[in-house]
Amino acid sequence: MNVPPRHPRDYGGKFTVKNLDDGSPIVEQIVLGxxxxxxxxxxxxxxxxxxxxxxxxTNPALPHNFQQKLFDYGVDSDLLCRxxxxxxxxxRKEFQQVDVESARQFSFDFLGxxxxxxxxxRDFHAAEAAAIEEARGHNLADGSLALPAVGNxxxxxxxxxQKADHGAGALLExxxxxxxxxxxxxxxxxxxxxxxxxxxxxYKVIELTVPFLQMxxxxxxxxEHRNVDGATTNDFTLQADGQxxxxxxxxxxxxxxxxxxxxxxxxxxxxxxxxxSFEMITVHMCAKNTQPFAGIPMTxxxxxxxxxxxxxxxxxxxxxxxxxxxxxxx
Numbered sequence: 650m651n652v653p654p655r656h657p658r659d660y661g662g663k664f665t666v667k668n669l670d671d672g673s674p675i676v677e678q679i680v681l682g683x684x685x686x687x688x689x690x691x692x693x694x695x696x697x698x699x700x701x702x703x704x705x706x707t708n709p710a711l712p713h714n715f716q717q718k719l720f721d722y723g724v725d726s727d728l729l730c731r732x733x734x735x736x737x738x739x740x741r742k743e744f745q746q747v748d749v750e751s752a753r754q755f756s757f758d759f760l761g762x763x764x765x766x767x768x769x770x771r772d773f774h775a776a777e778a779a780a781i782e783e784a785r786g787h788n789l790a791d792g793s794l795a796l797p798a799v800g801n802x803x804x805x806x807x808x809x810x811q812k813a814d815h816g817a818g819a820l821l822e823x824x825x826x827x828x829x830x831x832x833x834x835x836x837x838x839x840x841x842x843x844x845x846x847x848x849x850x851x852y853k854v855i856e857l858t859v860p861f862l863q864m865x866x867x868x869x870x871x872x873e874h875r876n877v878d879g880a881t882t883n884d885f886t887l888q889a890d891g892q893x894x895x896x897x898x899x900x901x902x903x904x905x906x907x908x909x910x911x912x913x914x915x916x917x918x919x920x921x922x923x924x925x926s927f928e929m930i931t932v933h934m935c936a937k938n939t940q941p942f943a944g945i946p947m948t949x950x951x952x953x954x955x956x957x958x959x960x961x962x963x964x965x966x967x968x969x970x971x972x973x974x975x976x977x978x979x
Contacts, residue, residue: 657709658699664714666694676724677961679737681753686719693720693729720764728767728920730961731928732760738962739935739949743942747826755823759927762816763920769809770916773799777895777913780885796885802896803882806912807872813919814869817862820927827934834859851933858926864905865919871902879903882912932964939966942978950975 666675666687673690680686685696699711722729736756740749780797799805825832828840838859841852871880879902886894898915900907907915936949947966956977957963967977 656706658706658713662713664716666716668692668694668718673723677734677737679733679753681750681757687716688729688734689723690725691721691723692718693723693733694718720760722764724961728763728924729760731924731963732756732763734960735928735962735964736931738960738965739931741966744939744947744966745935746938746940752823752826755819755826756927756931759816759819759823762812762819763923763927765812766809766816766916766920766923769805769812770913770920773805773809773896773916774913776800794887796887796893798884799896800884802884802912803872806880806882806898807869809916809919810865810869810872813865813923816923817865817926820862820930823931824934827938834862845937851937854929854933858922858930860905861922862926863903864900864907865923867902867905868900868907871900879905928963942966947978952977 666689671689671692673692675687675689677688678685679688683697683701687694687696695717697715699713699715700706702715703711720729724730724734733756736753739745740747740752740756742749745752776799777797780799784795784797821832821834821837824837828837832840838852838855841849841855845851868880871878872882879900881899883894883897885896888894895911895913897909898907898912899909932949939947939949941947945968947968949964949966950969951963952960952965953975956965960977965977967975969975
């Protein structure tokens with residue numbers, strides 16, 4: 650009896666991550682949207698198998714797998730650990746009844762915007778430093794002063810605000826999985842207050858985070874529409890006392906107030922606050938909706954320093970022993 654030859658993809662194999670600039674080990678993996686995400690200390694990669702590209706196996710010459718670097722951020726990045734790895738830990742079907750795959754995908758979208766914000770902030774800070782260095786070399790013998798200039802600061806701020814608003818939007822879509830498809834931030838704040846009470850820690854978190862998230866939307870609206878005077882941006886400016894002020898931003902629109910501050914400081918603070926908002930809202934949201942596991946009541950609590958270093962996240966599901974010790978559920 651003639652036995653047809655085995656397809657090349659039926660055989661086992663191995664592969665390595667081909668990035669000479671990385672060289673760090675794979676320490677985390679997540680299946681997301683039909684792709685395997687491999688996370689090293691420095692980078693994040695997406696892996697797809699040949700059968701995903703060619704399920705009919707019409708092309709036996711295809712490589713067994715395809716890899717693509719997504720981010721120059723890995724587990725050494727606090728931004729990645731407190732968003733994507735945090736989502737992997739929180740959004741688990743064992744403990745939540747919502748669509749955890751969608752929640753993880755929204756978290757991945759959030760991460761993408763957050764990292765784009767981080768890169769934009771780094772680029773802006775570098776442009777500031779380069780402008781200052783260039784201005785130092787100008788000759789002032791004729792009595793004039795060459796001010797440093799980043800150039801086009803309003804557009805750079807607009808781009809940053811767009812990414813921040815997209816990130817906040819991904820967080821809001823996650824909230825809607827738990828509390829309704831039409832809810833906005835103001836309605837969410839009222840819902841949390843009515844359902845859990847103003848003394849509840851969840852409401853205290855929302856009371857702090859929602860004004861910031863609304864400010865991000867208002868900042869984007871101001872910066873995108875030049876007929877709105879709610880946001881003022883300036884490049885380097887000379888003050889009457891002879892001091893040169895760094896590029897700055899002021900926001901006063903629909904109740905959102907940002908006092909005059911440097912754009913670099915504004916960007917850095919926005920990144921940190923958006924990350925804090927994501928982590929704390931999702932922690933409390935999941936805690937309020939946690940289901941028992943195998944009949945055992947579960948809760949979410951902060952991890953000890955040892956578990957935090959091993960898991961690379963700050964919170965996890967688990968249960969308390971009779972003596973009050975928290976045991977995380979891996």
